[in-house]
Amino acid sequence: MIPEHPHSAGARAARLHAALAAAFPGAEVTVRDDSHHHAGHSGARPGGETHYAVRVVWAGFQGQSRVARQRAVNATLAGEFAGGLHALAIEARAPGEG
Template sequence: MKPAERPAAIRSALEAAFAPHAIEVVDESHKHAGHAGARDGRGHFKVALVSDRFAGQGPLARHRAVYAALGDLMTTDIHALSIEAHTPSEIRSR
């Protein structure tokens, strides 16, 4: 997949899995140019999700769910992923 197509593919996979109230996908690959981990051509991304599907899950379970939703993208297109995963009530209580 072309690097420019990656954010949309990530967004699509996460929308399908979590039906989020809010989602943000940021390509931070440019910040890692020349980094040893970026040499394989995969990208660095930050995602923020707000979904009811995270209710009752701790941070580790939420991250695992995000990795599972991204499936093969984790091995073919994503080198590093920063995840913020919250429920709507957690966002309201901030």
């Protein structure tokens, strides 16, 4: 589970949060930078901002499969992958889902 704070510090975290909030209006969006856990691994860069976890709780996900939800989040953030985002853990749920 992603911590309570709404987003991590950093330019990429702010962009991820803004993009998800715009794509999923009214959603509860949380972004966490996990890059420090991957230092020295493939895709990790000095300065971090390469590995993230996001949580999106949005009413529009009701009735959608897990795959459809993850595809929607990935499509929203495609530009970030092109710009250096290496890994993204996604938790996408409808309100009331555990």
